[in-house]
Amino acid sequence: MSSYKYVNFAWDDAAAAALDPVGRLVYRSNLLGGDQRITNTGGGNTSSKITEKDPLSGQPTEVLWVKGSGGDLRTSTRENFSSLYQQKLLDLQKLYGSRADKGLKSQAEDDMVGMFSHATFNLNPRASSIDTTLHSFLPGKHVDHMHPNAVIAIAASQNCEKLTQEIFGGQMAYVKWMRPGFELGLAMQAIAQKNPSTKAIMMGQHGFISWADDDKACYTWTLDCIEKASVYIETKYAAKGGDATAFGGQKYATLDEAKRRATFSAILPWLRGQVSKEKRFIGTVQDDAKILRFVNSKDAARLAELGTSCPDHFLRTKIKPLYVDWNPQAEDTAALKAKLAAGLAAYRQDYAAYYAKCKHANSPAMRDPNPTVVLIPGLGMIAWGKDKSESRVTAEFYNCAVEVMRGAEAIDQYIALPQQEAFDIEYWLLEEAKLKRMPAEKELARQVIVVIGAGSGIGKETAHRLVKEGAHIVCVDLNAEAAAATAKEIEAKYGVGIGVAGTGLSACGPALGLAANITDRASIRKMLDEVALAYGGFDSICVTAGIFVPSDTSGHIPDDKWALTFAINVTGSYLVGDEASKTWKEQGLKGQLVLTTSANAAVAKKGSVAYDVSKAAGNHLVRELAIELAPLVRVNGVAPATVVQGSAMFPRDRVIGSLAKYNIPYTDDEATDSLVKKLAQFYADRTLTKAPITPADQAEAYFLLVSQRLSKTTGQIITVDGGLHEAFLR
The missing domain is CATH 3.40.225.10 (Class II aldolase/adducin N-terminal domain)
Incomplete structure (x- = not known):
C-alpha cells in the first residue's frame, strides 16, 4: 500500500543493507514488535530460511532461523532465535504421521517439540517455539506470525471465514482454530500447496501468518494485511455510530x-x-x-x-x-x-x-x-x-x-x-x-517495600540492597528530587519492565520516588495512598529518616531544635507505623516495620542529648509498636553506631567539627573524602572490630528484618555498631 494510517512503515533500506541475513531477521522482528498495533508484548514470531555452511560437512544447507521460546520481538536479539536444519524439520513429518495414525495425536504433538532439539543447527542453545512448524512448513523464505488486534477481531468473529474472503480475497486463506503445533503446521502446508496464490492464512480465533520470498516484501505485506483489516473495521465501526454506540452504548458514567x-x-x-x-x-x-x-x-x-x-x-x-x-x-x-x-x-x-x-x-x-x-x-x-x-x-x-x-x-x-x-x-x-523451567523467584519477590529516607545514606543503600532480592521499592524522602533520583538509579540498573505503562502512578516500574514529611500525618497518608495506586498496596516499611542536632558549645540545645529532633526521630516513626497499620489491616497480609534507632540510645555522652534521648525513645517505640501491631506486623529496629561515609547527617562542616573536637589532624583545604575517611576510622578504632561502619552494613540488617529469615523476631533491636562495648545490654 502507498500509505498507512493504522500501522507505521519503518523499514530503512540503508539500515537493512548493512546487516547479514540473520541481522536482517532481527531488524524486521524489532520493527514489527515495536508497534503494539501489530503484535502484543511477547507475542508473535518471525523467521527466515537462510543458506548456511554446515559446520560438519562444510556444505551449504538451508537453516530455519525462527524466534525461539520466550522473549519479545521488540527487544529480541540474535540470541533470541533458534536455528534448525530445515530438511530435518520436514523429515519429522513422517515421524509425526506414524504416531498420529496410531491415535496418539495429542502425545505426538508434545513429542515433536522434544524432537526439535535433534534438528538444531550449530548447537544453538535457544529452545524452539511450538510455532516452529508453522514457519518451516510454509513455502515463503520469510514468515511473520502476528497478533494484531484488527486481525484477531476478524479471527474472533462468528463468520470469520466469510469475512476473510470478503476483505482479502484469495490472498489470505482461512484455517479453523487449532492448537499451535504440528497439526496446524501441516494444515497450513496443505492450504499453501493447494492455493499457490495464497500469501497469508487467517488463523481462527488466534491471529494470522504471512510470507514472502523477500524480507522487505514480507514486512510490507504483513503491514498491508493489518492495514486492510483496520480500514474495514473502522469503516464499519463509524457506520454503526462509533464511540457513541460502542459495546451497546454507555450504561454508567465515569467518576471524576x-x-x-x-x-x-x-x-x-x-x-x-x-x-x-x-x-x-x-x-x-x-x-x-x-x-x-x-x-x-x-x-x-x-x-x-x-x-x-x-x-x-x-x-x-x-x-x-x-x-x-x-x-x-x-x-x-x-x-x-x-x-x-x-x-x-x-x-x-x-x-x-x-x-x-x-x-x-x-x-x-x-x-x-x-x-x-x-x-x-x-x-x-x-x-x-x-x-x-x-x-x-x-x-x-x-x-x-x-x-x-x-x-x-x-x-x-x-x-x-x-x-x-x-x-x-x-x-x-x-x-x-x-x-517449571523458570528460575526460582527471588527472596523478596512479590513484595512492595517503602523505604523512608531513601534519598541518601542508609536509606538509599537499603533501597538498592532490597531491590536486588526482587522487591519493588518505594523511595520516599522529604526531598522529592532525591527520592526520584534513587528510584531512577534503580530503574537504570534493573529496567522499567515491559508492557503498557498504565496511567498516572501505575506507569512506574520496580521503583517509585515519592515525597513525604513524616511529621505530618496527612502527608504520610497521601504517600501511602499513592503507593496503593502504584502497586496495589505494600508489605514492609523501613524508616531510615532521622535528624541529628548537636548541642551548642555550652551544651545547650534550643527548644525548637529539641522538638524537631523528637518530631522526626520519634513522632515521625510512630505516625508512619500508626497510619500504615490501617493499610496493613485492610490488606490482611503479614508485614514488617523496621525503625532506625542508634547505639547512642544506650550510651549517654556529651553534646548530643536530644538525639540520644530521642533514640532511646525510639528503642521503646519499637517494643510498643511490636505489641500494638501483632500478630499481623513484625516491628524491629536497627541501631547503627556512627555512620560517616555516605551519610547525610555528616556534611563537611560537621565532619570538620568532629575532627577538631577529637584533635584529629586535618587541613582546611583537604578533600572531603579524606576528612570523612579519617573520622570514620577514628570511630572504627573505638569498636571491637576496628572497621568503619558503612550504609551497606546497615542495609544488610534491614534486609534480614524484612525477609523471612528472622520471621519469629519482633520487638527487637539489631545493633550494627562494629562492637561498641559501651552499648552492650545491661
Whole structure:
C-alpha cells in the first residue's frame, strides 16, 4: 500500500543493507514488535530460511532461523532465535504421521517439540517455539506470525471465514482454530500447496501468518494485511455510530479523577489482600478513555463473561476477567467492596468448576483461582501479576482483548474460544514444563517495600540492597528530587519492565520516588495512598529518616531544635507505623516495620542529648509498636553506631567539627573524602572490630528484618555498631 494510517512503515533500506541475513531477521522482528498495533508484548514470531555452511560437512544447507521460546520481538536479539536444519524439520513429518495414525495425536504433538532439539543447527542453545512448524512448513523464505488486534477481531468473529474472503480475497486463506503445533503446521502446508496464490492464512480465533520470498516484501505485506483489516473495521465501526454506540452504548458514567483516585486508594489494599491468598500480587491500575468506554458500557458484562479469544491473551488474563456491576453514581465504596467480595467468591467457584469440567487425567494441579483482571464501571481496570512488569503486560493484553471485541462486534459478533480448547492451552503439559523451567523467584519477590529516607545514606543503600532480592521499592524522602533520583538509579540498573505503562502512578516500574514529611500525618497518608495506586498496596516499611542536632558549645540545645529532633526521630516513626497499620489491616497480609534507632540510645555522652534521648525513645517505640501491631506486623529496629561515609547527617562542616573536637589532624583545604575517611576510622578504632561502619552494613540488617529469615523476631533491636562495648545490654 502507498500509505498507512493504522500501522507505521519503518523499514530503512540503508539500515537493512548493512546487516547479514540473520541481522536482517532481527531488524524486521524489532520493527514489527515495536508497534503494539501489530503484535502484543511477547507475542508473535518471525523467521527466515537462510543458506548456511554446515559446520560438519562444510556444505551449504538451508537453516530455519525462527524466534525461539520466550522473549519479545521488540527487544529480541540474535540470541533470541533458534536455528534448525530445515530438511530435518520436514523429515519429522513422517515421524509425526506414524504416531498420529496410531491415535496418539495429542502425545505426538508434545513429542515433536522434544524432537526439535535433534534438528538444531550449530548447537544453538535457544529452545524452539511450538510455532516452529508453522514457519518451516510454509513455502515463503520469510514468515511473520502476528497478533494484531484488527486481525484477531476478524479471527474472533462468528463468520470469520466469510469475512476473510470478503476483505482479502484469495490472498489470505482461512484455517479453523487449532492448537499451535504440528497439526496446524501441516494444515497450513496443505492450504499453501493447494492455493499457490495464497500469501497469508487467517488463523481462527488466534491471529494470522504471512510470507514472502523477500524480507522487505514480507514486512510490507504483513503491514498491508493489518492495514486492510483496520480500514474495514473502522469503516464499519463509524457506520454503526462509533464511540457513541460502542459495546451497546454507555450504561454508567465515569467518576471524576479525584473520586477515582480516592476510591481506588480505598479499595486497592483490601483487594490486593483478597486476591493474594495463595501468592502475593502486584497491581496496575488503568483508567484511560478506552478502558472506561468498555467498563461503562451496556455490553461489558456480557462480553467480559465470554472471556478472551487469542491464546496469548488468556494465558495472562485467565479464561475471563471479574466484572463487578457497581453503579458509581448510586452506590458507595462499602457497596463496591461487598460486590467485589461476592464477585471474587463466585469467580473462584466458577474457575474450580471450569477446571473440574475440562481437566484430563494427567492435567497439572489447579492453579490460583483468583482473577488477574478486575473491571469496575466508573473506575476502570485493575490488573494483577507476580511483579509490576507482569501486571502491566496483563493490563496490555486485556486492552488488546477489548479492542478485539470492539472490532468483532462492529463487523459481526464476537465469539470466544471454547472452554475445553482454552483449558488445553492453559494447562498444556508443555506450558507447565515451561513454567517449571523458570528460575526460582527471588527472596523478596512479590513484595512492595517503602523505604523512608531513601534519598541518601542508609536509606538509599537499603533501597538498592532490597531491590536486588526482587522487591519493588518505594523511595520516599522529604526531598522529592532525591527520592526520584534513587528510584531512577534503580530503574537504570534493573529496567522499567515491559508492557503498557498504565496511567498516572501505575506507569512506574520496580521503583517509585515519592515525597513525604513524616511529621505530618496527612502527608504520610497521601504517600501511602499513592503507593496503593502504584502497586496495589505494600508489605514492609523501613524508616531510615532521622535528624541529628548537636548541642551548642555550652551544651545547650534550643527548644525548637529539641522538638524537631523528637518530631522526626520519634513522632515521625510512630505516625508512619500508626497510619500504615490501617493499610496493613485492610490488606490482611503479614508485614514488617523496621525503625532506625542508634547505639547512642544506650550510651549517654556529651553534646548530643536530644538525639540520644530521642533514640532511646525510639528503642521503646519499637517494643510498643511490636505489641500494638501483632500478630499481623513484625516491628524491629536497627541501631547503627556512627555512620560517616555516605551519610547525610555528616556534611563537611560537621565532619570538620568532629575532627577538631577529637584533635584529629586535618587541613582546611583537604578533600572531603579524606576528612570523612579519617573520622570514620577514628570511630572504627573505638569498636571491637576496628572497621568503619558503612550504609551497606546497615542495609544488610534491614534486609534480614524484612525477609523471612528472622520471621519469629519482633520487638527487637539489631545493633550494627562494629562492637561498641559501651552499648552492650545491661
